[in-house]
Amino acid sequence: MHAYEYINNLIPPLKLSDKTGMALAWMEEIRTDVLPVIDKGVFLGLIKEERIFEINNPDTLIADIEPSNPDCWVFSDKHIYDVLRVSSEQNSNIVAVLDRESNYLGIVTMEDSIAAFADSLSIKSQGSVVILSLSMPDYSLSEISRIIESENAKVLSSFITTDPLDDSKIKLTLKLDQTELRHIKATLERFGYKIIDHYQEESGVTSEEDRIGNLLRFLDI
Incomplete structure (x- = not known):
């Protein structure tokens, strides 16, 4: 890359x-x-x-x-x-x-x-996006991945940005391989993670325009 x-x-x-x-x-x-x-x-x-x-x-x-x-x-x-x-x-x-x-x-x-x-962020792959807000000391991708995998899903890629509303927080954007988020969201919240946004992708062929749109949403631009 x-x-x-x-x-x-x-x-x-x-x-x-x-x-x-x-x-x-x-x-x-x-x-x-x-x-x-x-x-x-x-x-x-x-x-x-x-x-x-x-x-x-x-x-x-x-x-x-x-x-x-x-x-x-x-x-x-x-x-x-x-x-x-x-x-x-x-x-x-x-x-x-x-x-x-x-x-x-x-x-x-x-x-x-x-x-x-x-391509590097698996935007073309079918799935969903979840955005978490958390403090940097609480960030552990291995722990978050373990929780998500307990719901038979996998983290395809991740992206960290600062939270413009709170300098003490980060936003962790996760691309998952599952489109159904109900159980994953519930499990993350049960473990104390705050979900501030999510996107569930529709099944079907993704156009180039949709692909770029997915990337911009993934980057929260």
Whole structure:
């Protein structure tokens, strides 16, 4: 799940000697509104379509435009989650990938990142999602898994986030392999766990749109 595994080779970088007219042509061809800018293998930032339209001169050199988002990058050995984090922080649908010598290797798109992360979290697998609120000292995935397994279910994946309503709490999101949650919820509550939300998936084929929706609910975005 490293960033370099998901580099999109169809999206080319712009060089300083390129012109904005060519940049727009590339954007139209590959259906994107942003391209990375490099100079001698060094990532400088991003050029957005709206900025080129503001200039309104197809002969303007990329060198004459200050690129945005110079920090929109990750090292190649970082997890795909880091790509999603940087994408969110930089409000960009592409993230540059650099090696440990800071050489530009390519970019990863937000769409590819979501698809890869969804796979890693078993989003495609039929089941359900349960979200617990608990204190960090009370967190024990092995204990929670044991309780869930006592109801003939298994934890396929888990995800921890801070609770925005209480700094002393965490939210533990669990993807389970069972769609029926009534007995699982009752057992978790009997052991003192607070369930703050849950999602039971319908049976049937999951579309790509539903798959992404499941991921966003899983991440509580």
